[in-house]
Amino acid sequence: xxxxxxxxxxxxxxxxxxxxxxxxxxxxxxxxxxxxxxxxxxxxxxxxxxxxxxxxxxxxxxxxxxxxxxxxxxxxxxxxxxxxxxxxxxxxxxxxxxxxxxxxxxxxxxx
Amino acid sequence: xxxxxxxxxxxxxxxxxxxxxxxxxxxxxxxxxxxxxxxxxxxxxxxxxxxxxxxxxxxxxxxxxxxxxxxxxxxxxxxxxxxxxxxxxxxxxxxxxxxxxxxxxxxxxxxxxxxx
Numbered sequence: 001x002x003x004x005x006x007x008x009x010x011x012x013x014x015x016x017x018x019x020x021x022x023x024x025x026x027x028x029x030x031x032x033x034x035x036x037x038x039x040x041x042x043x044x045x046x047x048x049x050x051x052x053x054x055x056x057x058x059x060x061x062x063x064x065x066x067x068x069x070x071x072x073x074x075x076x077x078x079x080x081x082x083x084x085x086x087x088x089x090x091x092x093x094x095x096x097x098x099x100x101x102x103x104x105x106x107x108x109x110x111x
Numbered sequence: 112x113x114x115x116x117x118x119x120x121x122x123x124x125x126x127x128x129x130x131x132x133x134x135x136x137x138x139x140x141x142x143x144x145x146x147x148x149x150x151x152x153x154x155x156x157x158x159x160x161x162x163x164x165x166x167x168x169x170x171x172x173x174x175x176x177x178x179x180x181x182x183x184x185x186x187x188x189x190x191x192x193x194x195x196x197x198x199x200x201x202x203x204x205x206x207x208x209x210x211x212x213x214x215x216x217x218x219x220x221x222x223x224x225x226x227x
Binding site for chain 2: 002009031040042043045088
């Protein structure tokens, strides 16, 4: 069963605004990955944050990880129409090869 | 490089029919995975493989079989399709965990399967 949850399920903002998505999980994980999925396409890896990192940046993306709260957030700054997609977090457990996936946040950027 | 290629892209089956979904990757990845994605849900792992000739069950393996006879190919079979197997199926691949640890997964664009 899924052990990752994302919040909100859907988010609609104006172009140029910042978008924040949150991910929480129930089990212990080693690292956490974020993926983007455009409509009708496969998932694309965005960023990985390790358990010994609290924050990581990549371009307009900022990811935080709080292992004590078992949560992570993805911030997209200065959003663009092309950022419209679903975003998924995936926890990387120590013990096996199976990623723990969240249900995703559907982000809509209004022009 | 094509990355991960899935065939077919769409398919409609009748209950009880069988079919095979093909996944091919050209990145020399050791690990390959089959997921299903249903509305409002994240990905659920069906089966995975950590190398040629090896397969293992994931979270939802019932009703599916897999084979990995060649490193670059991972096949997903439905022996007797059921309406509950209507879903979008994604194949993914990655390098071995030991190589830099927690390697990202590379996905195909999915197969949309409807079972009537």
